[in-house]
Amino acid sequence: MKKYPLFLGILMLFFIFSCSTTRKTANTGKDFGQLKLIGQYNVPFNFPYKGTLTGGLSGIDYDAAAGQYYLICDDRSALNPARFYTAKLYFSDKSFDSVQFTAVTTLLQPNGNAYPNSKTNAALTPDPEALRYNAKKHCLVWSSEGERIVNEKDTIVTNPGVYEITTDGRYIDAFSLPAQFRMQATENGPRRNGVFEGLGFTPGYKYTYVSLEEPRYEDGPRADIRDTTAYTRIIKYNSATRQPVAQYAYKLEPVAFPATPPNAFKVNGISDIMVLSDKKMLTIERSFSTGVKDCTIKVFITDLTGATDISRVNSLQTDTHFKPATKSLLLDFSSLGKYIDNIEGVTFGPVLPNGHQSLVFVADNNFSPLEENQFFVFEIVP
Structure with a gap:
């Protein structure tokens, strides 16, 4: 979603390193750890790279074998064609120390x-938001939020989607879209800019989780400054068949x-998820209010x-006999x-020279000079 106009945390992780897929993964366990901030780096506003303007960095994933990061850009082909970058982070x-873009x-x-x-064609314009690298299949999966514009001048309704592509950007296939997540001109289904913001794979890549940013119309009101019991959804897919198997x-x-x-x-x-195991994940909640410069970020x-x-x-308002996911606060960025x-x-980054795992966050500046393309790197201290 676009934004309109703990320095210490407790992390229950143990590390599983897969030689077969080269993916650095972690499961929550009984061992406690702490997040220690290593540093921050900001990419300059509208930094030019190979004929494009960098910015709008809305998703990140690490390819351990290549030692590089994939970064999706949420430019809706307005400045340059919809795209993703690869980059090296030096820490x-x-x-x-720095971020160096290596390809677009x-x-x-x-x-x-x-x-x-x-x-040119609003019905085909994507809204890229999340990106993950599947090291087992050597391909990428990305998500689009679609579009919903309903006013006196226009009605533009484009479904959100999750797509599998090659590492050179070529389309392979789409994940099946459950009927509840089809965009509609009426106040049904997903809200505009509140759809597929996060995704991630379980260890071994058997399942893919996709998170909805905000509640569907049927599921109740959006979050407000008071506890309004705003429920959104997380979809579980079979990665091989691209078919949904559950929702939470x-x-x-x-x-x-x-x-x-x-x-x-x-x-x-x-705003994103990072899957830790078949049942556990990190979820980032991003709160923004007009008139407040900072975002409130909680993990x-x-x-x-x-x-x-x-x-x-179909409706979490009318059928309330369900048990939601449980969550515990790991990190409040305001503590920094x-x-x-x-x-x-x-995303998890590489193992650090001291043997500890790294954790990397990226911020989307919405191509605004008033915002920043921020990278934060943490060390997970056992």
């Missing part, structure tokens, strides 16, 4: 063409601050164990004492 257990790749439609911008309810925190003026835009939702350890499969539940922007991506 140790003591400092974070255009996302391609099934017909092999680049995606058009909204002026996730309760959002209230919006952190009132907006100024009071009726101005404010939001809280899931939770979320557990789906015992949560109800709500695939057949720094300006925190629109963090929308998280």
Whole structure:
């Protein structure tokens, strides 16, 4: 979603390193750890790279074999064709030195063409938000939020989607879209800019989880400054068949601050997930209120164990007999004492020279000079 106009945390992790897939993974366990901030790096505003403007970095994933990061850009082909970048991040257990872009790749439609911008064909314009690298299949999976514009001049309704592509951007296939997540001109289904913001694979890549940023219309109101019991959804897919196998309810925190003026835009939702095991994941909740410069970013350890499969539940307002996922706060970025922007991506990075795992976050600046393309690197201290 676009933003409109603990320095220490407890992390229950143990590390599993897979030689067969080269993916660095972690499961929650009984061992406690702490998050220690190594450093921060900001990419300059509108930094030019190979004929494109960098910015809008909305998802990040690490390819351990190549030692590189994939970064999806949420430019809706307005500045340059929809795309993703690869980059190198240079850091140790003591400092974070720089980010170097190494390639830019255009996302391609099934017909092999680049995606058009909204002026050319709004119905085909994507809204890229999340990206993950599947080291087992050597391919990428990315998500689009679609579009929903309903006013006196236009009605543009485009479904969100999750797509599997090659590492050079060519379309392979789409994940099946459950009927509950089809965009509609009426106030049904997903809200605009509140759809597929996060995704991740279970260890071994058997399942793919996809998170909805905000509640569907049928599932109740959006998060507000008071606890409004705002529930969004997490979808579980079979990665091989790309078919959904379950859905789970996730309760959002209230919006952190009132907006100024009071009726101005404010939001809280899931901006990304990082899957830890078959049942556990990190969830990032990003709260923003007009009139407040910072975003409020909270990271939770979320557990789906015992949560109800709500695939057949159309409305979480009318059918309240379900058990949502449980969650516990891992990190509140406000504890860092720094300006925190629109963090929308998280990934495990490499093992540090001291043997500890790294954790990397990226913020989307929405191509605004008032916002920042931030990278934060943490060390996970056992």
